[in-house]
Amino acid sequence: MIDILKGVNLYLIGMMGVGKTTVGKLLAEEIGYRFVDTDEVIVKAAGKSINEIFTENGEPEFRKLEGDVLAQVCAYTKLVVATGGGVVMQQQNWSYLHHGLIIWLDAPIQIILQRLAADNTRPLLQDADMESKLRSLLEQRQPMYSQADLHITISATETPEEIATRILATIPSILKQQ
Numbered sequence: 001m002i003d004i005l006k007g008v009n010l011y012l013i014g015m016m017g018v019g020k021t022t023v024g025k026l027l028a029e030e031i032g033y034r035f036v037d038t039d040e041v042i043v044k045a046a047g048k049s050i051n052e053i054f055t056e057n058g059e060p061e062f063r064k065l066e067g068d069v070l071a072q073v074c075a076y077t078k079l080v081v082a083t084g085g086g087v088v089m090q091q092q093n094w095s096y097l098h099h100g101l102i103i104w105l106d107a108p109i110q111i112i113l114q115r116l117a118a119d120n121t122r123p124l125l126q127d128a129d130m131e132s133k134l135r136s137l138l139e140q141r142q143p144m145y146s147q148a149d150l151h152i153t154i155s156a157t158e159t160p161e162e163i164a165t166r167i168l169a170t171i172p173s174i175l176k177q178q
C-alpha cells in the first residue's frame, strides 16, 4: 500500500460525527503516515477551542484559519488529513484537497445524531433541532462531498478499524483509474 501511494496524502472529508478524526488516526498508523487534524491544528494555533473561536471571532475567521491550515499541510507528503466537515464549502480549499486522494466518509443522519447527541464541541450543532440543522447542512454540502475520489458509506455497526481496512482495500482500484 505504501508503495503504490507514493507518499500521496489522504484527505478525509464528510459531515461532523462521521468519524474522520477517529478513522484518520487508524489509517495513518496502518500505512506509516503522519496524522493531521485541521481542527486540532487550529485549536493549538489559536490557543482556544473551536466553540470559543466561533463565539469570539465568528465562523468566517474559523474558515480563514481552516483554509490557511490546509494550504500549509498540503506542502507535506505522507499525511492522513482529517478535515472539518465544512472545509468543502470554500472553492479554494479544493485546490489543496486535490493535491491528494479525497475520501468522503458518508453515514446516514441517524447515525450521526446518535453519536453527537451528547456532544457540545460542534458549534454549528448547538441548535434546538439538531436533526434539521444536520439535514440542511448535508443538503448544501452533499454536492461538494460527492466530488471526492472515493465514497465510503458507513453502516451503524462498522467499527473504525473495519472502515480503515475497507478504505485501504479500495484505494488500489481508484489509483488505477487515475
Ligand SMILES: Nc1ncnc2c1ncn2[C@@H]1O[C@H](COP(=O)(O)OP(=O)(O)O)[C@@H](O)[C@H]1O
Pocket: 014, 015, 016, 017, 018, 019, 020, 021, 022, 023, 082, 115, 158, 159, 160, 163
Ligand atoms: N465507526 C464508529 N463507530 C462508533 N463510533 C464512532 C465511529 N467512528 C467515530 N465514532 C465516534 O463518533 C464521534 C465522532 O467521531 P469523530 O472521529 O470525531 O468524527 P468527525 O471527525 O468526522 O467529526 C466520536 O465520539 C467517535 O468516538
Ligand SMILES: O=C(O)C1=C[C@@H](OP(=O)(O)O)[C@@H](O)[C@H](O)C1
Pocket: 014, 015, 016, 017, 020, 021, 039, 050, 083, 084, 085, 086, 087, 121, 122, 123, 124
Ligand atoms: O461541519 C463543520 O462545519 C464543522 C465541523 C467540525 O469538525 P468535524 O467535522 O471533525 O466534526 C469543526 O471543523 C467545526 O465545528 C465546523
Ligand SMILES: [Mg+2]
Pocket: 020, 021, 022, 037, 039, 082, 083, 084
Ligand atoms: Mg474531526
